[in-house]
Amino acid sequence: MAELAGIPIHIEQPEAEPQQFGNALPILNEIRHALARFAERAEPTRIDLAAIPFGPGDEARLMALLGRGEVEATIDALGPTRVWETRFPGVWVLDYANVEGERIALQIEIDEVPQMLRTQRADITDSLAALDAALASATAADPAAESRH
């Protein structure tokens, strides 16, 4: 029987640079146009990367080109959504994952603040009611509260 070392196994080394299929630069151009629109007319844009025919390495190339900026946030709703500003201010990446951490959508948003990070109007109304309720119950439970009025 052959020794383990005698079995000719050829292991190919992973390439140093990820393979590129040239599908990243057109998106970068699209982002550039969207950014110009935002600069001129304050018109926000969202680009859904699921609709883009990316090959292996294309997404990594795009993300490397966009880089990371100063802001990073995680939204915990139906699983984590990671949001970060790229090294080009106003260009944001939104990486949506489900509760198991698997990606369900990947979007680029060109805006001052991504829609997802803003507090919604309806939530502010609910929030006011919730705060009032919390204040009322805290006041009722606090014997010293009466004297402070």
Add this chain to the structure above:
Amino acid sequence: MATSKTLGESLRQHGVSRRGFLKFCAATASMMALPPSMAPAIAQALEKARRPSVIWLSFQECTGCTESLTRSFSPTVENLIFDVISLDYHHTLQAAAGDAAEHAREQAMNTNAGEYLVVVDGSLPGPNANPGYSTIAGISNYDMLMDTIDGAAAVVAVGTCAAFGGLPKADPNPTGAVSVQDLVKDKPVINVSGCPPVPMVITGVLAQFLTFGTLPELDEYGRPRAFFGQSIHDRCYRRPFYDKGKFAESFDDEGAKAGWCLYRLGCKGPMTYNACATMKWNGGASWPVEAGYPCLGCSEPDFWDAGGFYKALSVPTGSPGDVLLTAGAVGAAVGVGAGLMSRNQGKQAVKHHDKVTADQLEEKL
């Protein structure tokens, strides 16, 4: 049964915040191949949407379509949607059996008359075929379909078998199989073809009905344009290689390793309309072409009889299918030019490797 609770209420009861809902809508827009700017409109429509009753009929099928749906990366948007539609009858997924199962179907039909959706996977023996080839609870597939669609709002044919006849209808079609659209003439039929279809496409079509209460725009084969509007070839990340005339000539040559175009290995991408190239499979992990395998054209009519899976489109198929011949001829015209360009590269590829070629593989099969 369908409940009167709206989707918005249902989600909030499950502890989903408005941000969570917005995220759900962003993912739904992506799933329905709508522009991301549609997310607020979807949110508004979904807030008011009511859970529709869905009756799922499985006829001459392999359960691959249900597998595709349920083995998608769960729990995710699909599950959310399935929490919020009312799936009242599904052989494989329902707990009830025998009479109880059939009663569930009848009850769903009576309670939601005129409003329920019928989803069909699998072809069925036509009205002139022996009904004994496929029955459920002693009812022939034909009778069950006709009875069930009577009060339906619309019919969704899921998978190539239901949409076009698929494998059961392949030559010599021993069971006299026909597709749903061959039989259903007085109700809207939406074909979601594929063997199996991309899970997100199945749920995307259901989501669209749920969201807007309307049927999607369809192509000439009754497929939703949002998902079947562009060819695999046009959306393929390997397209730049096709344009440069760089082709893999065998499954293990240098071209294959470098990720060149699989056209000459039989890729049916140029004549196949589906969403695989962008939505991909297994949670967006990959898809056949990315795995180095040519597209089989499984979402097109009569793809089983379209000649060899490993024969380039430019090779005459001898198939009786008019559609495929026409598509093949167009592919051939395009392919000849590109093929000539790549002849030298082909010779080089052969020099590197001559172990297994597509033709040899075909012979072995």
